[in-house]
Amino acid sequence: MVPGMRNAAETRAMLLDTAIQLIWQSSYHQVGVNEICRQAGVTKGAFYYHFETKADLYYAAAHNHWNEFKDEFDRQFSPSFTPLEQLQNLIDMIVDKQKNDPLADEMEVSGCPIFTAGAQVGAEEAKVIQCSREITGEVNKYHIALVRGLKADDMLNGDPNIVQVARMIHQYIQGLLIYGRVFNSLEIVQTDLKEASYRILDLKQEYRQQSVTSRIA
Amino acid sequence: MVPGMRNAAETRAMLLDTAIQLIWQSSYHQVGVNEICRQAGVTKGAFYYHFETKADLYYAAAHNHWNEFKDEFDRQFSPSFTPLEQLQNLIDMIVDKQKNDPLADEMEVSGCPIFTAGAQVGAEEAKVIQCSREITGEVNKYHIALVRGLKADDMLNGDPNIVQVARMIHQYIQGLLIYGRVFNSLEIVQTDLKEASYRILDLKQEYRQQSVTSRIA
DNA sequence: TCTTGAAAGTACCGATCGGTATGTTTATAT
DNA sequence: ATATAAACATACCGATCGGTACTTTCAAGA
Numbered sequence: 001m002v003p004g005m006r007n008a009a010e011t012r013a014m015l016l017d018t019a020i021q022l023i024w025q026s027s028y029h030q031v032g033v034n035e036i037c038r039q040a041g042v043t044k045g046a047f048y049y050h051f052e053t054k055a056d057l058y059y060a061a062a063h064n065h066w067n068e069f070k071d072e073f074d075r076q077f078s079p080s081f082t083p084l085e086q087l088q089n090l091i092d093m094i095v096d097k098q099k100n101d102p103l104a105d106e107m108e109v110s111g112c113p114i115f116t117a118g119a120q121v122g123a124e125e126a127k128v129i130q131c132s133r134e135i136t137g138e139v140n141k142y143h144i145a146l147v148r149g150l151k152a153d154d155m156l157n158g159d160p161n162i163v164q165v166a167r168m169i170h171q172y173i174q175g176l177l178i179y180g181r182v183f184n185s186l187e188i189v190q191t192d193l194k195e196a197s198y199r200i201l202d203l204k205q206e207y208r209q210q211s212v213t214s215r216i217a
Numbered sequence: 218m219v220p221g222m223r224n225a226a227e228t229r230a231m232l233l234d235t236a237i238q239l240i241w242q243s244s245y246h247q248v249g250v251n252e253i254c255r256q257a258g259v260t261k262g263a264f265y266y267h268f269e270t271k272a273d274l275y276y277a278a279a280h281n282h283w284n285e286f287k288d289e290f291d292r293q294f295s296p297s298f299t300p301l302e303q304l305q306n307l308i309d310m311i312v313d314k315q316k317n318d319p320l321a322d323e324m325e326v327s328g329c330p331i332f333t334a335g336a337q338v339g340a341e342e343a344k345v346i347q348c349s350r351e352i353t354g355e356v357n358k359y360h361i362a363l364v365r366g367l368k369a370d371d372m373l374n375g376d377p378n379i380v381q382v383a384r385m386i387h388q389y390i391q392g393l394l395i396y397g398r399v400f401n402s403l404e405i406v407q408t409d410l411k412e413a414s415y416r417i418l419d420l421k422q423e424y425r426q427q428s429v430t431s432r433i434a
Numbered sequence: 435t436c437t438t439g440a441a442a443g444t445a446c447c448g449a450t451c452g453g454t455a456t457g458t459t460t461a462t463a464t
Numbered sequence: 465a466t467a468t469a470a471a472c473a474t475a476c477c478g479a480t481c482g483g484t485a486c487t488t489t490c491a492a493g494a
Contacts, residue, residue: 006441006490026339029246033482044483046442054482107340118399120337122243123324132399167396167405168389168413175392179384182335182349188384196385200416223460223471250452261453262473271452 012050014040019061024113028058028120028128055127062114062131066138077142083149084207090146091194094173098186109180109189112173119178136170143169150201157202168200229267231257236278241330245275245337245345272344279331279348283355294359300366301424307363308411311390315403326397326406329390336395353387360386367418374419385417 018040022031033054037047051057076089098109110116118132143166150156176196180189198208235257239248250271254264268274293306315326327333335349360383367373393413397406415425 008441011441026341027246027337029244029337030339030341032480034480043443045444045487048483049441052483111336115395115399116336119328119333119395120244120246122247123401124243124247129399136399164409164412168393168409168416171392171396171409171413172385172389172417173392174395175388175390176385178332178336178391178395179388182332182346182353184340192381192385192388195381196388196417199385199419200389200413202416202419225471228471249450251450260473262457263471265453266471269453 008050011040011042011046015042015047015050015057016061016064019057020065020113023058023061023117024110025107028117028125033057055125058117059127059131062117062135065113066135070138073139073142077145083146083153083155086146086149087197087201087203088209090142091197094177094193095186095190098177098180098189106184107181108184108186109177111177111181115174116178116181119174140166140170143167147201150203155204155207157204160202165201169197172196172200225267228257228259228263232259232264232267232274233278233281236274237282237330240275240278240334241327242324245334245342250274272342275334276344276348279334279352282330283352287355290356290359294362300363300370300372303363303366304414304418304420305426307359308414311394311410312403312407315394315397315406323401324398325401325403326394328394328398332391333395333398336391357383357387360384364418367420372421372424374421377419382418386414389413389417 015036019031019036022036022039033044033047036057037044047057051060072093076093077086081089101110114135115132118129121128123129144162147156147160147162147166147169151160151162173193176189176192180186194209197203232253236248236253239253239256250261250264253274254261264274268277289310293310294303298306318327331352332349334345338345340346361379364373364377364379364383364386368377368379390410393406393409397403411426414420
């Protein structure tokens with residue numbers, strides 16, 4: 001073992017997880033280094049041993065979070081699912097993440113934990129913006145594959161530009177989550193997400209499912 | 218005249234305009250009261266004479282900005298335009314606002330000056346969130362009228378829920394602008410806005426226009 | 435055992451945060 | 465002319481910001 005290593009990996013992991021959680025629930029500027037340390041049960045000495053700046057921490061934390069979440073993406077976008085099932089998985093995944101993750105008190109929707117921060121900072125915080133761009137690029141690969149699959153199975157009307165449609169899906173999801181965050185309503189997210197996805201994709205009518213509420217009725 | 222009034226109205230107006238500008242270009246938390254005062258050419262004494270808190274200033278500034286911008290909305294959504302023209306006006310208006318307004322250096326897209334701040338703060342800043350909600354409600358009236366008009370003229374496929382479609386349009390626009398902000402690309406905004414609007418509305422094919430670039434080609 | 439360096443603790447830095455206390459100017463009513 | 469209050473200026477507050485300097489603890493190698 002390396003000398004002096006008490007449990008550096010755990011400390012680092014705690015800082016990464018805590019940072020994402022706090023910043024996600026609140027905002028990049030609102031949550032300070034001090035509070036991240038306090039919540040992580042770590043002192044500032046440890047913090048600045050592992051990370052050079054707050055922005056560096058966020059960058060590492062976001063990428064770490066994405067890497068963990070990537071497994072979920074791989075499962076839900078598995079080729080074992082039909083494109084239609086993949087679409088439904090994506091929708092469910094978004095809603096479930098808002099439902100299940102530990103949120104701030106009485107906050108139903110927190111948005112995307114990674115992209116949100118990119119929207120919260122000005123151009124000064126280059127590293128935060130860059131982070132949003134990079135991970136958006138990663139996520140977009142899944143969206144593109146989804147749209148490509150739907151088109152290949154002839155489920156889409158017209159002859160869409162695949163990359164553009166995938167991008168629009170992403171744009172809409174981000175807008176929707178921020179809307180849900182501002183209006184503190186997970187219900188609207190649930191209600192609008194599927195319908196809007198169908199519309200942006202221009203999914204052929206015969207492949208569209210009724211919404212959950214309508215199906216119950 | 219009221220005693221002591223040097224030019225309170227101008228001072229107040231300067232603070233309102235400056236606040237919107239700075240916060241829009243950067244972020245709610247990043248721009249402090251001090252800098253707002255500096256840029257406005259006003260001292261802190263004047264600031265806190267006119268406004269009780271920073272949040273109060275923002276609230277007033279956002280509503281003031283909306284009231285000024287409302288005239289533009291009324292023009293572009295005038296009943297003298299067909300619903301289709303109104304839609305085109307909305308699209309042009311969004312792009313033009315990003316183009317024409319004084320932006321930060323090398324920042325092509327700043328997003329919606331009002332809704333953006335709502336995305337930038339946590340639930341603590343109740344007044345900022347409330348502000349986003351209120352003005353969103355106002356803007357939504359125009360979107361609803363637009364969708365209603367399109368439907369009345371039988372330009373939309375299916376039998377859409379007007380309120381929902383209007384809401385989805387708003388959600389998409391916000392997501393698009395934040396996307397454009399993060400990726401610093403007005404071109405993507407221009408490219409995607411019209412196509413996505415057509416899709417979300419499910420505008421009948423015969424009423425859709427080709428995008429500007431395609432029409433040139 | 436004793437050194438060594440990684441990992442963490444403690445105390446503190448200057449700067450800035452939003453906000454306040456108190457003084458000063460200025461136009462108006464008397 | 466003088467009192468009065470609106471409108472602003474100046475100086476300052478405690479708290480917190482991100483970050484640094486210095487010290488201490490602890491595990492491994494020699």
